[in-house]
Amino acid sequence: MATIEKRKNSDGSTSYRVKIRLKGHPTESATFTRMTDARDWVQKTEADIKAGRHFGMSKLHTLSELLIEYKSSPAHIKLKSASYMKARLDWWHKTHGSKLLKDITPALIAKSRDQLLNEFLTVRKRGVDGLVTKVALEKRRSGATTNRFLAALSSACSYGVKELGWLERNPIERVTKLAESKGRVRFLDSDELPRFLLACRKHPDLYLAVLLSLTTGGRQSEVMSLRWGQIDLNAGRAMLQAGTTKNNDTKVMPLVGEALTLLQERAKVRNLSDDRIFPPTPASRKSAFLHLRKPFTTALSEAAISDFHWHDLRHTCASYLMMNGVSPLEISKILGHRTMAMVSRYAHLAPTRASEISNTLAKTLGVG
Secondary structure (H helix, E strand, C coil), X not given: CEEEEEEECCCCCEEEEEEECCCCCCCEEEEECCHHHHXXXXXXXXXXXXXXXXXXXXXCCEHHHHHHHHHCCHHHHCCCCHHHHHHHHHHHHHHHCCCXXXXXXXXXXXXXXXXXXXXXXXXXXXXXXXXXXXXXXXXXXXXXXXXXXXXXXXXXXXXXXXXXXXXXXXXXXXXXXXXXXXXXXXXXXXXXXXXXXXXXXXXXXXXXXXXXXXXXXXXXXXXXXXXXXXXXXXXXXXEECCCXXXXXXXXXXXXXXXXXXXXXXXXXXXXXXXXXXCCXXXXXXXXXXXXXXXHHHHHHHHCCCCCCCCCHHHHHHXXXXXXXXXXXXXXXXXXXXXXXXXXXHHHHHCCCHHHHHHXXXXXXXXXX
């Protein structure tokens, strides 16, 4: 509904004050010197509002203001990925922070997406003078990393739509995401696995952590941050509470074989003043848990294994489960995946499984 108020100005001229009030939208107002201009503005603005092409608050706030509000909101602070998102949100703040929200269009974001993809990555290095500077690498961002930048901005814009009412629609929804690889699958084969385990035995903490990762499929942070209060040696399981896992779901990790035996032995000589299974060394007390990068790298070198990361122990667990006929659904439950898409990358490791299932079906139907 629109109202037009005729006013007499101090200089004797006439002006027309217009207000548009539509349910669910902030009040819009403007002043004109001619009645015809006022009526034309009313007609166009009402049509734009109803069609979702007009949103007044987006003309009053900048992207910088939105990002500041979002980063201080409980919705963002409680995210486990908040620290990782900071650098991505800072990039948008630095690049487009001064722009009004109405100018953060799909076209602008698409252009920024391409800019992100073509930027060279940098690392911080300390020079001989002790100063830390950013040094460019001969490497650009991947499509997956670029998409994470878009996702960070999308989260902020969604907050602007739902919580603040500063945006009518999330502009990221109309921006095409970049293609991503299906995911790296590197696992220890039947020749590499025994060599690697033999090399790990020289370091008790490393050996136990590797066994736990291989037999539970747990992420490095989940394994290394285990505490005795989470361990039930009699039942042979570790309980990860909601909020401590990557997807914030409760997770049960089975403790079996040599990993369980080593935990039982360690429990007899544990430090009663520290309930962490892998407490940090005295020299790094501020760390959340023991860091095993050096012994892990040494073990890989001694076992003559290349192109292998700690997370690949998780891939190794999933790969051997798949090769031993465990169903994708069961694997997703063990690894804590919410979707089957993450497990599908291992399907090629069980090429005979489909034939076995089909043969079983044929026999059940009496046509086998």
